[in-house]
Amino acid sequence: MSWLERELEERRLNRLDLLIWPIGIAVAILWALPFVWMVSTSLKFPADVMTQDIEWLPSRVTFDxxxxxxxxxxxxxxxxxxxxxxxxxxxxxxxxxxxxxxxxxxxxxxxxxxxxxxxxxxxxxxxxxxxxxxxxxxxxxxxxxxxxxxxxxxxxxxxxxxxxxxxxxxxxxxxxxxxxxxxxxxxxxxxxxxxxxxxxxxxxxxxxxxxxxxxxxxxxxxxxxxxxxxxxxxxxxxxxxxxxxxxxxxxxxxxxxxxxxxxxxxxxxxxxxxxxxxxxxxxxxxx
The missing domain is CATH 1.10.3720.10 (MetI-like)
Incomplete structure (x- = not known):
């Protein structure tokens, strides 16, 4: 394999990585969201759980x-x-x-x-x-x-x-x-x-x-x-x-x-x- 062919192959792999990484990060975020919501809800007051606006982070924290x-x-x-x-x-x-x-x-x-x-x-x-x-x-x-x-x-x-x-x-x-x-x-x-x-x-x-x-x-x-x-x-x-x-x-x-x-x-x-x-x-x- 010539130098030019190797360079083209590396560039092709890098472009493939640019496509795979965002997809992987998006999937990881989707997997993590239920865990984040679980921990956030565990720190909320009961009155703050069912609200019209979604609160990913509790506005007030309790350990009760x-x-x-x-x-x-x-x-x-x-x-x-x-x-x-x-x-x-x-x-x-x-x-x-x-x-x-x-x-x-x-x-x-x-x-x-x-x-x-x-x-x-x-x-x-x-x-x-x-x-x-x-x-x-x-x-x-x-x-x-x-x-x-x-x-x-x-x-x-x-x-x-x-x-x-x-x-x-x-x-x-x-x-x-x-x-x-x-x-x-x-x-x-x-x-x-x-x-x-x-x-x-x-x-x-x-x-x-x-x-x-x-x-x-x-x-x-x-x-x-x-x-x-x-x-x-x-x-x-x-x-x-x-x-x-x-x-x-x-x-x-x-x-x-x-x-x-x-x-x-x-x-x-x-x-x-x-x-x-x-x-x-x-x-x-x-x-």
Missing amino acids: NYIKVFEYPVVRWGVNSLIQAAAATFFCVLFGAMAGYALARMNFPGRNLLFVIFLASLMIPVEVSVIPLLLAFVKIGWASSYQALILPAIGNVFSVYIFRQFFLNFPSELEDAAKMDGAGPFNLFFRIALPLARAPAIAASVIIFTLNWNSFLWPLLVTFDESMKTLPVGVAAFTPVVGTRTQIEGYSVAMAAVTILSIPSLLLFCFLQRYFIQGISQGSVKQ
Whole structure:
């Protein structure tokens, strides 16, 4: 490629960037607007929520909505959610990495078929398995317990997919060198493969933690005690709709509760976004 051709190619790419960047910024703003409105409403007085003129920023600020939220056992609900989401994420990432490594690096009959079955399970609605699971946990006496909240969330096909795609591109020279030193399958995985899979592990952790933290249906069904509720289930109590009537004064309190619920996921992504993007790209682009 000549110098002139390279220059024309760079200019074409720059023009394409000029088109893509404004579109990307516009989409990002549209995604951020509901969050801005949520935080703004949580800081408003109830009388300032329903107004003729749209107020993106509150004309007067109050923190009474957050005080009303913390009159409920929000801290206890948050601790339950943290225990459930952290434990489920840890085991889900660990088992997903083990399954992904086996599907990518080990040769056994039906390997590809098993992976296809894993992917096909994503098409099965969660509601199909909720009732049998609930009956099973109630029968063995594990309802309203941490094991009931954690165990069903351990299996996640998305975690297996991310690790399988990463380990498909894993250098075989590292495994060959370890095998020459007498390393077995478990040593290969825990001492060689897993420590080098930091990026996909972080990417899977962010996604799975967010899913578990925001999980609503299963914790709603399996927790019968107030002390075992998770934060999403507890936040649902702040809904401003009661029967067929809408309580306008409840909107600001509900927005305060939802803001508290969204903070951990946002902080986690902000701190780990670089590794998250790297892990997703490594798991989706085959080198």
